[in-house]
Amino acid sequence: MKRSSKTWGEIRDPVHGYVLINELERDVLDTYPLQRLHRIRQLGNAYLTYPGADHSRFGHSLGTLHLASIASNKLLDLGFSADDVQELRLAALLHDVGHGPFSHLFEEAVLRHKTLSHEDLTAKIIRDTEIKDKIEDFGYNPDSVSLLSVGKLKSPLSMLISGPFDIDKLDFLLRDSYYTGVEYGKVDALRLLMSLRLVEGSLALELPASLYALESLLISRYEMFKAVYFHRTVRAAWVMLRVAVETAYLCEGLFDFSSIEEYLAIDDGYVESCMRSLSKKREGLSKEMRIACDLYSMLEKRHLFKSVCEIVLHTTETSLKVDEELKEEIEETIARKANVDQWMVVVDTPMIPSLPYTPTQPDPMDIPVCEEREGGLVKRKLVEFSKLVESLRGYVDIVRVYSHPSVRRSVAEVSERVIKSFLFQDNP
Numbered sequence: 001m002k003r004s005s006k007t008w009g010e011i012r013d014p015v016h017g018y019v020l021i022n023e024l025e026r027d028v029l030d031t032y033p034l035q036r037l038h039r040i041r042q043l044g045n046a047y048l049t050y051p052g053a054d055h056s057r058f059g060h061s062l063g064t065l066h067l068a069s070i071a072s073n074k075l076l077d078l079g080f081s082a083d084d085v086q087e088l089r090l091a092a093l094l095h096d097v098g099h100g101p102f103s104h105l106f107e108e109a110v111l112r113h114k115t116l117s118h119e120d121l122t123a124k125i126i127r128d129t130e131i132k133d134k135i136e137d138f139g140y141n142p143d144s145v146s147l148l149s150v151g152k153l154k155s156p157l158s159m160l161i162s163g164p165f166d167i168d169k170l171d172f173l174l175r176d177s178y179y180t181g182v183e184y185g186k187v188d189a190l191r192l193l194m195s196l197r198l199v200e201g202s203l204a205l206e207l208p209a210s211l212y213a214l215e216s217l218l219i220s221r222y223e224m225f226k227a228v229y230f231h232r233t234v235r236a237a238w239v240m241l242r243v244a245v246e247t248a249y250l251c252e253g254l255f256d257f258s259s260i261e262e263y264l265a266i267d268d269g270y271v272e273s274c275m276r277s278l279s280k281k282r283e284g285l286s287k288e289m290r291i292a293c294d295l296y297s298m299l300e301k302r303h304l305f306k307s308v309c310e311i312v313l314h315t316t317e318t319s320l321k322v323d324e325e326l327k328e329e330i331e332e333t334i335a336r337k338a339n340v341d342q343w344m345v346v347v348d349t350p351m352i353p354s355l356p357y358t359p360t361q362p363d364p365m366d367i368p369v370c371e372e373r374e375g376g377l378v379k380r381k382l383v384e385f386s387k388l389v390e391s392l393r394g395y396v397d398i399v400r401v402y403s404h405p406s407v408r409r410s411v412a413e414v415s416e417r418v419i420k421s422f423l424f425q426d427n428p
Contacts, residue, residue: 005022034094046180046228068092078196177224330422
C-alpha cells in the first residue's frame with residue numbers, strides 16, 4: 001500500500017525558481033548516490049572555455065524534477081493516475097544518477113571498455129542501493145522507476161524522460177544556456193508541456209498551438225551543440241582529458257570498479273586527484289602514461305591543443321561512421337606525414353543530427369504531433385505544419401584535427417588532405 005507523500009518544502013534553483021519536493025523525494029535526495037551528483041559537473045571541463053559552466057548534475061536533476069512537476073497537472077487531466085505521476089517525478093529526479101566523472105567523457109574513456117553505459121548504471125543504482133529502500137518505503141516499485149528513468153518502461157510516460165521533447169532536454173538547454181551565458185538555449189518549456197495530448201496510446205504535442213515553441217526547441221538544441229557542446233575549444237579540452245583518463249584506465253587500472261559501491265566512489269574530484277598525483281610521481285610509469293600525465297598537466301595550465309583543420313559536412317542521408325580504429329589510423333597517417341609524434345595529433349568526430357532527438361530517432365518528421373478535428377484528436381505529420389523544420393532535417397558531421405601547439409603548423413599542412421583521402425573518397 002502506498003504511503004501518502006506530503007509536500008515537504010522547496011529548494012531554490014537559479015533557473016526555475018522554487019522547486020517543490022515532497023517527503024519521498026526529500027528522502028531520495030538525501031541519499032549518497034544523489035548527493036554524489038554535486039561532484040559531477042554537467043558539462044565536464046567546458047568551464048575552461050565558459051567559466052560559468054561549472055554547474056552539476058545535481059542541479060540538472062532537480063530541474064528535471066521541476067519540469068515533471070509542471071507536466072503533472074496536464075498528465076492527470078489526460079487520465080494518468082497520481083501514482084503514475086509520482087513515478088515520473090522520481091524517474092526525472094534519478095535519470096542521471098548513473099553518470100560518471102565529467103559526465104559523458106567517462107562513458108567514452110572507461111565505460112565503453114566495460115560494455116556499460118550510464119543508463120545501465122542508473123537502473124542498477126536505483127535497484128541495488130539505498131534508493132531502492134526509500135522508494136519501497138512509500139509503496140512504489142523500484143523496478144518500474146528504474147525502467148522509466150532510462151526511458152524503457154512500456155508506458156507513454158517514457159517519452160517524457162527519453163524522447164523528442166523530453167524534460168531532460170528542456171532542462172539542460174535552459175540550464176546550460178544560463179550557466180554558459182549563451183542565449184541560444186532559451187525554450188518555452190511551459191508551452192510544450194501544456195500542449196501534451198494522449199493520442200492512440202502515446203503522447204503527442206497539439207499543433208498549431210505549440211508549433212513555435214517546438215521549432216524553437218529544435219533550433220535551440222542545434223545551436224547549443226554548435227556553440228557549446230561541440231565548440232572547438234570545449235572539444236579540445238575534452239579530447240585531452242579523455243585521452244588522459246582512458247590511458248590511466250588502460251595502463252594503470254585507475255578508475256576501474258567491480259561493484260556499484262566502488263563506482264559511486266568515483267567522481268570529478270577523485271579523477272583529478274589521481275591524475276594530479278600521477279603527474280607529480282612519473283617514476284616507473286610507461287611512456288603512454290607519461291604522455292597522459294603531460295596532457296593532464298597542460299590542462300591544469302589551460303595549455304590546450306589547437307584546432308588545425310575542420311571539415312563540416314551537411315547531409316540529409318546517413319552520417320559519417322568513424323570508429324576508434326579508423327581515427328587511430330588517420331592520426332598515425334597525419335603524424336607520419338607531418339613528421340611529429342602520434343600523441344601530438346588527435347582526430348575528433350562529433351556528429352550532430354541537425355535536429356537531434358534520440359539516437360534512434362534522427363528524423364524531425366517523426367516527432368509525434370496531433371491536431372484537434374471535429375471527431376477529436378488526429379495524429380498529423382510535422383511537415384504539414386512546419387517547412388522550417390523540414391529544411392533543417394539531416395546531419396551535421398564535424399571532423400576536426402587537433403595538435404599540440406608546438407607542431408600546429410606542420411600538422412595543419414597535411415591534415416585536410418589526409419582527412420579527405422580517408423573519409424571522402426572510395427580508396428584512401
